[in-house]
Amino acid sequence: MDKVVGSAAEALSGVHDGASFAVGGFGLSGIPAVLIEALLDSGVTGIGVVSNNCGTDGGGLGLLLAAGRIARVTASYIGENKEFGRRYLAGEVEVELTPQGSLAERLRAGGCGIPAFYTPAGVGTPVAESGLPLRHHPDGSVALTAPPKEVREFDGVPYVLEHAITTDFALVRAARGDRHGNLSFRKAARNFNPLAAMAGRITIAEVEELTDLDPDEVHLPGVFVQRVLPLTPEQAAAKGVEWRTVRA
Template sequence: MRDGASFAVGGFGLSGIPAVLIRALYEIGVTGISVVSNNCGTDGGGLGVLLAARRIARVTASYIGDNTEFARQYLAGELEVELTPQGSLAERLRAGGCGIPAFYTPAGVGTPVADGGLPLRHAADGSVAVASPPKEVRAFGGRAYVLEHAITTDFALVRAARGDRHGNLVFAKAARNFNPLAAMAGRITIAEVEELTELDPDEVHLPGIFVQRVLPLTPDQAADKGVEKRTVRTP
C-alpha cells in the first residue's frame, strides 16, 4: 500500500469495522490517503485512529457523527470532506463494483447536494475554501433526479463473520452494513474474517470474485469488538 491511495472501508460506527486491517494500515505508516466510508470511526476507534494521526487527506462519508476530531479537522480546513446521502453512498459503491458509471436518484434534489455549495474544505478562518459543484439534474416521469457518479477505490478493507479460502464471505447481522458494498468497490479487496471455514453456496452474502485477500483472525482479534455507546438495563 502506498501514500495517497484510496480506500473503501466497511462498517457503521464501530459495528463491523475491519479493526485489525485499520490498525495494520496505521502501523505501516501510509499517509495522504482518501477514505470512503459511512463515517470515520470514533475518537480513538476505527478510522479515528488514522484520522488522529493525520494520515487521512479526504473523506467521502454520510455523516461526521460523534467524532470530535473529525469535526475539528474539517472545520479547521485540515481535511477535505464530501458529504453524501447515506443511500446514495451505498449505491455509488455498489455501482462501482457492478461497472455502472453513474445513476439517477431523487435523493438530494433541491438541496446543496444537487445544487452545489456544500463545503468540501474550509479555510482556517472558517469560511468555505472549496465548495461542491452543481450536479446534473434531469426529469423522468415528471420527477427530478440528480446524477450521482459511481465510486471505485484502490483498496477495500472489510470484516466478515465467516469466510472461505476463495474469498466468499458471510456477515453477521448489523455488521453486514456497508461491508459488501465497500468490498465491491475496491480494486484490491482485503477481508479480515473471524472464522475461516467451508461455506455452503446458499449462505454466501458476498461472492469471492470481489475479494482478493483473506486474513483469518485469531480468537482474541475476533472477540475484540468496540462498543460505540454502551447501554445497560437495570435488572
C-alpha cells in the same frame, strides 16, 4: 484459488501514500479493526477514505484521522467524532458528504461497472445544487464547495446524477469466510461491508472464522475479494461498543 495471507502486513502489501480505500462498517459494527491498525502501523499518509462514517474518537478510522493520515473522506455523516469535526472545520481534511443511500449505491455501482445513476435523493438541496463545503480555511470559512450536479426529469420527476465510486483498496470484515474469498456477514455488519468490498480494485477481508461455506450462506462472492486474513480468536472477540448504557 487460495487467497489466505499470513499477516495483516502481508494483506496490506502494495498500499502507498495517496491511495484510496473503501472501508466497511456501520458505526463500529463490522469495522475491519485489525486491518485499520495495520494500516496505521504501515505509516502511509495522504490517503482517501470512503466509508459510512469516519470511526469514533480513538476507534476505527478515527485512529488514522487523529494521526493525520487521512486527506479526504467521503461519508454520509460526521456524527459525534469530535476530532473529525475539528479537522473538517480547520481545513485539515477534505470531506464530501453524501446521502447514506446514495453512498451505498455509488459503491455498489462501482463494483458492478455502472459509471453513474440518477436518484431522487438530494434534489432541491445543496447536495444537488452546490454549496456543501468540501474544505474550509483554518479560520473556518469555506475554501471549496462541491460543484452542482446534473438534475434530469424522468416522467416529470427530478433526479440528481450521482457518480459511482471505485477505490484502490477495500478493507472489510466478515463473520465467516473461506479460502476462495467468499464471505458471510452478521446483521448490521452486512450494511456496508459487501458494498465496500465490491468497490475496491484490491479487496482485503479480515474474517472472524475461516471455514467452508455453503453456497446459500454466501453474501459476497469471492470474485470481489483478493486477500483473506483469518483473525485469531482474540482479535475476533475484540469489538468496540460505540455507546455503553446501563440500567439506572
